[in-house]
Amino acid sequence: EVQLVESGGGLVKPGGSLRLSCEASGFTFNQAWMTWVRQAPGKGLEWVGRIYIQSDGGATDYAAPVKGRFTISRDDSKNTLYLQMNSLQTEDTAVYYCTTYLRGYLEYWGHGTLVTVSP
């Protein structure tokens, strides 16, 4: 059974930093492209970014609102995906989901972790 378990969310002040983790199991993690998607309270889904597999160069792509502030990385030895978030703003408040990614679709989702940015 595929499982994605996010952790690391919490309350942080504007300008602060936070690192989210997503532990994967039930599939070959090092062969899976992965993404982060977020959802602000009462709002729709927003793509944050994705990371390729290492054999594809491990490249990353980001949505415009987070580019330069957020960094996606992976540790295939730990089956774990990360999202480093710096210079956080109140508009970054959201539930953050990690997902698998293949040809534009997101098949498996974690349960999400809530990030609240507030003074």
Next chain:
Amino acid sequence: QSALTQPPSASGSPGQSVTISCTGTSSDIGGYNYVSWYQQHPGKAPKLMIYEVTKRPSGVPDRFSGSKSGNTASLTVSGLQAEDEADYYCSSYAGRSVVFGGGTKLAVL
């Protein structure tokens, strides 16, 4: 403002069919056959319902179907059931990004 445009709400009675539209551009929906749809119940993570325009993942009822014409994709739910009441989001591959619609709240009356 979302990249893809969906109606904010839709509704139907049990047993009826309802279609939700999703309009994009030639840079996303119109340029690739990589449209997907997600169902989200309150407080839950989204669930993949349709991928690559028309394909259903294992376990998704065949009451759910997808299509595309030009820059507009559609999700049709036939034989509506109470458990279909949820938010539905369309999504499309857009080259080096993924774009979502704003979501449609489906009510089963």
